[in-house]
Amino acid sequence: MCGIVGYVGKNQAAPILLDGLSKLEYRGYDSAGIAIRDGEKEAEVVKAKGKLINLYEKTNNGNDVKGHCGIGHTRWATHGEPSEINAHPHVSDDMNVVAVHNGIIENYQELKDKLIRKGYELYSETDTEILTKLVDYYYKKYKVGPIDAIAKTMVRVRGTYALAVMFKDYPDEIYVARKDSPLILGVADSDCFLASDVPAILKYTRNVYYIDNLEMARMHDGKIDIYNLDGDIVPKDTTEITWDAEAAEKGGYEHFMMKEIHEQPKIIADTFNSVYKDGKINLSEVGLTDEEMEKIKKIEIVACGSAYHVGMVAQYVIEDLCRVPVRVELASEFRYRKPLLTDEDFVIAISQSGETEDTKKAVVEAKELGANTLAIVNVVGSSIAREADNVFYTLAGPEISVATTKAYSAQLIAIYAIAVELGRVKGLIDDAMYKHYIEEIQALPDKIEKIIENKERIQWIANKFAYSKDVFFIGRGLDYAICLEGSLKMKEISYIHSEAYAAGELKHGPIALIDDGILVISCLTQEGLYEKTTSNMTEVKARGAVLLAVTTYGHYNIEDNVNYVTYIPKADEHFMASLAVVPLQLMGYYLSVARGIDVDKPKNLAKSVTVE
Numbered sequence: 001m002c003g004i005v006g007y008v009g010k011n012q013a014a015p016i017l018l019d020g021l022s023k024l025e026y027r028g029y030d031s032a033g034i035a036i037r038d039g040e041k042e043a044e045v046v047k048a049k050g051k052l053i054n055l056y057e058k059t060n061n062g063n064d065v066k067g068h069c070g071i072g073h074t075r076w077a078t079h080g081e082p083s084e085i086n087a088h089p090h091v092s093d094d095m096n097v098v099a100v101h102n103g104i105i106e107n108y109q110e111l112k113d114k115l116i117r118k119g120y121e122l123y124s125e126t127d128t129e130i131l132t133k134l135v136d137y138y139y140k141k142y143k144v145g146p147i148d149a150i151a152k153t154m155v156r157v158r159g160t161y162a163l164a165v166m167f168k169d170y171p172d173e174i175y176v177a178r179k180d181s182p183l184i185l186g187v188a189d190s191d192c193f194l195a196s197d198v199p200a201i202l203k204y205t206r207n208v209y210y211i212d213n214l215e216m217a218r219m220h221d222g223k224i225d226i227y228n229l230d231g232d233i234v235p236k237d238t239t240e241i242t243w244d245a246e247a248a249e250k251g252g253y254e255h256f257m258m259k260e261i262h263e264q265p266k267i268i269a270d271t272f273n274s275v276y277k278d279g280k281i282n283l284s285e286v287g288l289t290d291e292e293m294e295k296i297k298k299i300e301i302v303a304c305g306s307a308y309h310v311g312m313v314a315q316y317v318i319e320d321l322c323r324v325p326v327r328v329e330l331a332s333e334f335r336y337r338k339p340l341l342t343d344e345d346f347v348i349a350i351s352q353s354g355e356t357e358d359t360k361k362a363v364v365e366a367k368e369l370g371a372n373t374l375a376i377v378n379v380v381g382s383s384i385a386r387e388a389d390n391v392f393y394t395l396a397g398p399e400i401s402v403a404t405t406k407a408y409s410a411q412l413i414a415i416y417a418i419a420v421e422l423g424r425v426k427g428l429i430d431d432a433m434y435k436h437y438i439e440e441i442q443a444l445p446d447k448i449e450k451i452i453e454n455k456e457r458i459q460w461i462a463n464k465f466a467y468s469k470d471v472f473f474i475g476r477g478l479d480y481a482i483c484l485e486g487s488l489k490m491k492e493i494s495y496i497h498s499e500a501y502a503a504g505e506l507k508h509g510p511i512a513l514i515d516d517g518i519l520v521i522s523c524l525t526q527e528g529l530y531e532k533t534t535s536n537m538t539e540v541k542a543r544g545a546v547l548l549a550v551t552t553y554g555h556y557n558i559e560d561n562v563n564y565v566t567y568i569p570k571a572d573e574h575f576m577a578s579l580a581v582v583p584l585q586l587m588g589y590y591l592s593v594a595r596g597i598d599v600d601k602p603k604n605l606a607k608s609v610t611v612e
């Protein structure tokens, strides 16, 4: 998704903006641009198609563009193809208004017609050019100043936006507006920053303002004034970001994904410890007191991508430990099927970014129907965190690689904590089992460490299959949920077609696709399903498949039936997803590296999907 940055202060703006944009590269983009004001002079706009390096080269690392005030953008095309002309910043005809925008303007056509009627000429195919010119139109028509001109534009525009604007008459000032797209504002001494996400400004400041929906701000002289739609100042305090700046850097690893895989033991421990006090899980801070949990009769989970796969794991774990029905639904589907929720229902939304549009809208819908909503979110202050009734923050820190690993693992821990606590409250987990489950969760980090230590084994297997065209993942029960995530990891970063199937479903279709040499990866972590899954493996082996099994130490006789095995430590079966997913993450990673793909920034994908 698009990323925006802005800076006004005592330093040269362009290098700061380029640095900020480089921290947003993970969001996915196809072109980039900056606009810089040097005092009273007209803004200088530089854009480049393709990678950010092209913009670095065009500007001599930013050094050739002088000025202390500027805005920048990485574009992920929605309206109009990726091209230099469609890249942001966009400008009004006389350079009166210069803007960058993340989001989508829905009534774009209607506004375009209006502007053309008013004599505006359009040079690009973007909705942002329309937005820029509409601000210019109201600014000139009403002669009201930047805040009022932006407010009038906001009233006319339907859609989503994080918008940063510079006006010719106001050098050394940046104006912003937000609705439903991520935006944070930072201050440090005499400097002001804006960005779509924390890593872009973390090097410069930890003091940020969270600007709410339908608010605007003026940034100048190291100060940020926030306004509501009426143009009144909204008093706000800064929040301190506690993320470690180094956590947003590669720290010696070749890719963020590998770094984030290695961080899993720590972030799992951190996330669990955030709700573990005096030998007990305490969820009162996330709104789950014993009294609240007693009321829970069924749970609806909404999420997208890997977070949805966490929901699939949750379904097995919570239903088994708490005997409460759980339904998991893709957030994009949930919204459009007229959900049957009431104020008796409990909805859990899972999201790393807290900005996924479909998940956010699902939360809004659930709240409108009266349901109690809990968000499991990683990014503090994100839209979903603010929308839901309560938030369980995963402490995964900034996740940069587009393919999630550590955030997925942290979300699983949040689910385990909820499941164990709910099971206790429902009277299904006695003291001894409660202690057992807690100890098993606490033991996961060391076990993951051990799996990561053996990563060369996975690398060796991955190199053998680097040129596979199709891969299948099979498993039953919880193992099926793990396979879904393993398959997603593989396809998103190695571009190998892969599918995950419940092993019992093979014979209803996919077995027709099995041919000589096709890799079938199976997960076997659930004792009660072990033999059933091995029978399904034999069926595909008989049709020429090459088998790789992920199972626990001790199942050594599996070597008689499969071509490759990767062993993982045993844990309580409810928590096996946390272990079995690690070799699958590594498999996806090494396949991607072997195929020469940009691991952290796979094509067409974005980290934070803020469009429907």
Ligand code: G6P
Pocket (backbone or CB within 6 Å): 304, 305, 306, 307, 350, 351, 352, 353, 354, 355, 356, 359, 402, 403, 404, 605, 606, 607, 608, 609
């Ligand atoms: C994108 C990311 C996935 C992520 C999904 C949901 O597709 O590439 O890694 O699982 O969005 O994102 P969220 O931020 O809501 O967890």
